[in-house]
Amino acid sequence: MHLQIATRRIADTVVARPEGRIDHRTAAPFEDALAPLLADAVARRGPLVLDFSAIDYISSVGLRVLMVAARQMREHQTLLLVAALQGVVAEIFAISRFDRVLVVTATLDDALAKCSPEALAIHRSGNRSANPETAP
Amino acid sequence: MKGVRIWGCRGSLPVALTAAGVRDKLLTTLRAARGRSIATDGDLDAILAGLPFAVAGTYGGHSSCVQIDTGGADYFVCDMGSGLRPFGQAATAQRQGKPQTFHIFMSHLHWDHIMGLPFFVPAFIPGNRIVIYGSHRELESALRRQQEPPSFPVDFRIFGATMEFVHLEPGRAHEIAGVRVTTMLQRHGGDSYGYRFESGGRTAVYSTDSEHPLSDPAHTERFVAFFGDADLVVFDAMYSLADAISVKADWGHSSNIVGVELCQMANAKHLCLFHHEPVFDDAAIDAMLAETRRLEKITRGATALHVSAAFDGMDIAL
Numbered sequence: 001m002h003l004q005i006a007t008r009r010i011a012d013t014v015v016a017r018p019e020g021r022i023d024h025r026t027a028a029p030f031e032d033a034l035a036p037l038l039a040d041a042v043a044r045r046g047p048l049v050l051d052f053s054a055i056d057y058i059s060s061v062g063l064r065v066l067m068v069a070a071r072q073m074r075e076h077q078t079l080l081l082v083a084a085l086q087g088v089v090a091e092i093f094a095i096s097r098f099d100r101v102l103v104v105t106a107t108l109d110d111a112l113a114k115c116s117p118e119a120l121a122i123h124r125s126g127n128r129s130a131n132p133e134t135a136p
Numbered sequence: 137m138k139g140v141r142i143w144g145c146r147g148s149l150p151v152a153l154t155a156a157g158v159r160d161k162l163l164t165t166l167r168a169a170r171g172r173s174i175a176t177d178g179d180l181d182a183i184l185a186g187l188p189f190a191v192a193g194t195y196g197g198h199s200s201c202v203q204i205d206t207g208g209a210d211y212f213v214c215d216m217g218s219g220l221r222p223f224g225q226a227a228t229a230q231r232q233g234k235p236q237t238f239h240i241f242m243s244h245l246h247w248d249h250i251m252g253l254p255f256f257v258p259a260f261i262p263g264n265r266i267v268i269y270g271s272h273r274e275l276e277s278a279l280r281r282q283q284e285p286p287s288f289p290v291d292f293r294i295f296g297a298t299m300e301f302v303h304l305e306p307g308r309a310h311e312i313a314g315v316r317v318t319t320m321l322q323r324h325g326g327d328s329y330g331y332r333f334e335s336g337g338r339t340a341v342y343s344t345d346s347e348h349p350l351s352d353p354a355h356t357e358r359f360v361a362f363f364g365d366a367d368l369v370v371f372d373a374m375y376s377l378a379d380a381i382s383v384k385a386d387w388g389h390s391s392n393i394v395g396v397e398l399c400q401m402a403n404a405k406h407l408c409l410f411h412h413e414p415v416f417d418d419a420a421i422d423a424m425l426a427e428t429r430r431l432e433k434i435t436r437g438a439t440a441l442h443v444s445a446a447f448d449g450m451d452i453a454l
Contacts, residue, residue, distance in 0.1 A: 024356065024401075057435070060393050064350040064381055071382075088434045095427045096393050097378035 005033045012046040013112060013119040019054040022062030031065045038069055042076045047115035051108050053084035063098055070102050079103065083111035137315070137338040138205040139453045140368060140408075144198030144219020145446035147344075147374045147389070147411035148248050151197035157417065164191045189447075190418035196448025198222070199248040200411060202342055202370060206335050210237040210313045214331060214342045214370075219448060220252025228257045235263035239312055242270035243344055244328035245278040253279060254288050264297035269304050269312075271319055271329045276301040304329075320362050322346035323355075324388035332362055338454040339365065341404075344372040344411045347388045348398070350381065356398070363402035367454050370446065371395040373409040373428070392428040399441050400432075406442040407432075408452065421445055 005018045016037050022030050041048040050066075066082065073080040081103045085093055093099040105111040112120035144150075168187055173179045184192045201219030204212040211227055213220070227236065238258060243249060258264045268275065283291045292299060304310055306329060309318045316334040321327060323346060330343035341363055349355055363369050374380075374389040392409055399407045409428060412421055425445040432441050444452070 024353070024397075060377055060391075060397055061350045063377060063393075067378070067381055091430065091434060092393075095431050096391070097376035101378045101382055 005030075005037070007037065010112070010122050011116055011119040012044070013049060013116045014041060014046065015049045015051055015108065015112075017051040017054060021057040022055060022065070023057060023059045024061050027059065027061040027065055030062060031068075034065065034069055038072055038080075041073065041078050041080075045076070045078055047079040047081065047119075048073065049081045049083055049108065049111045049115065051083050051111075052089060053086060053108070055089050056086065058089055058092055060096070063092075063096055066098070066102060079115050081105060081111040081115055083108045137333065137335040137340060137454050138207045139451060140205065140340055140370070141203040141223075141452075142201075142219075142370075142408075142410075142446045142448060142450040143203060143223040144201035144215075144217040144252075145195060145410055145412055145448055145450070146197050146199050146217075146414055147372070148199070149414045150199050150218045150248075150251075151414045153194055153197070161191050161194075188419075188422055190422035193447065194418050195412060195421050195445065197414075198448050199251065200243070200344060201252060202410075204315075204333050204340055204342075206313070206315050206333075208314055210239055212313075212315065212333070213238060213240045215243055215249045215344070216240060216252040216256065217249050218252050218255075221255040221257075222448075224252075224255070224257040224259075228261070233261075235261075235265070237265040237267065237313070240266065240268045241317070241331050241342070242268060242272070242275060243322075243330070243342070244324060244326060245270070245272055245274060246326070246345070247282075249345070250279060250282055254283055254290075259295045259297045259299070262296035265300070266295075266297050267300045267302060269302045269317075271304050271306045271321075272327065273303070275303065318362075320358070323349060325386075328388070330362060332366070338367050340454060341366045341369045343369060345388055346372050346390055347380070347386070348390050348394050350394075356401075359398050360401045363398055363404050366399075366402065366404040366406075368406045368408060368452060369395070369399055369402075369404045370408045370410045371399070372411040373424075374411050374413050392424060393431065396428060396432050396435065396441065396443070400435065400437060403439065404441065406444065406452070409443070409445045412446070 005016050007016045070080045083105045198219035199217030200215040201217045202214040306319045306321045318332040319329045328345040333340045372390045373392040373395050377391040377393040380391045429443045
């Protein structure tokens with residue numbers, strides 16, 4: 001199964017927006033799709049924001065992928081943020097306590113405010129530094 | 137198979153309510169009674185019925201011990217934590233001196249799962265037969281060792297009952313006193329084994345001290361098959377998922393989230409959260425149960441999964 005993640009660069013920050021369900025079938029493709037984004041964030045030492053506004057379910061296996069990703073980013077002093085959790089996913093984060101071990105924000109604006117004032121300013125003005133692109 | 141009784145639900149270490157804990161419960165109860173009639177026992181029952189279990193009851197603190205009521209004459213028990221002591225006292229009182237056979241199934245040999253044996257009254261009574269099953273090669277030596285000096289003042293020679301040890305080959309089904317018993321290797325320090333009991337069209341699974349590596353789909357498939365269509369799964373839910381795969385990774389325990397997921401995939405009917413973290417008080421376990429029920433509801437497929445949290449003295453009908 002192939003999982004699409006739309007990405008865009010805003011100043012020094014990459015915002016990745018996966019869509020759909022991250023469950024026992026799709027967690028591995030999600031991990032594969034995330035890998036180059038993590039490598040890129042580590043290489044440029046810039047933040048990576050996962051915009052979860054279009055994720056409607058995540059299982060334990062998917063949460064493990066996020067845990068591994070966050071650990072990898074921490075080891076390189078790079079920031080991973082998860083933003084805009086919706087309904088069920090927000091509850092799953094709370095019940096699993098992932099809202100306590102990952103940097104989670106209510107909105108994408110909140111995430112950008114935490115990691116890059118410049119990216120936030122650009123995002124708010126609607127002036128993005130690059131066109132949307134899609135990573136595998 | 138008729139049912140299951142929990143004699144010890146706590147993980148790692150027995151715990152007890154403190155005086156402060158009892159006082160908190162009393163205060164909360166008295167506040168709930170303020171302004172209400174307490175004239176009759178019926179009034180009092182009504183007030184208590186309106187209180188959370190964490191206030192009106194307690195989950196208890198004995199370490200792992202679970203009785204399987206097979207409907208037959210013999211006793212079936214999983215693990216010999218400190219809960220084995222009240223079980224032994226109850227069994228002795230129930231059968232009033234008649235010789236009995238006890239089939240005891242060991243998940244593993246860690247301290248909290250064996251500490252009840254030196255205090256197991258039926259083992260002291262001549263005529264009783266105690267058959268201890270397990271898949272660890274050190275099954276007998278570990279139990280004898282805990283009763284050797286300087287750990288304990290009396291060794292196995294004090295026991296009047298016949299003591300037998302039976303090695304169970306993991307992954308195979310065994311017919312024991314009319315019950316089909318299947319064991320499975322689990323991930324835990326020094327290994328542990330889960331048990332699947334099948335009899336009279338009912339199935340109960342005992343799976344404690346078991347960590348689930350989420351990166352291994354084959355492992356998940358094995359457990360889904362092991363839990364398949366079970367009427368009850370007693371499941372190690374000691375930690376939150378975040379703890380289980382981060383600071384407490386490789387500690388050999390699991391979470392409520394993984395319990396719900398595995399039971400949903402396995403089409404099991406009842407998930408009983410077990411091996412509670414000893415630092416959790418009653419309110420914390422109540423909250424975990426409520427969260428787990430909520431998780432089950434928001435992720436439910438075609439059929440509902442009943443979720444409960446084990447407490448000492450809990451009876452579950454099958």
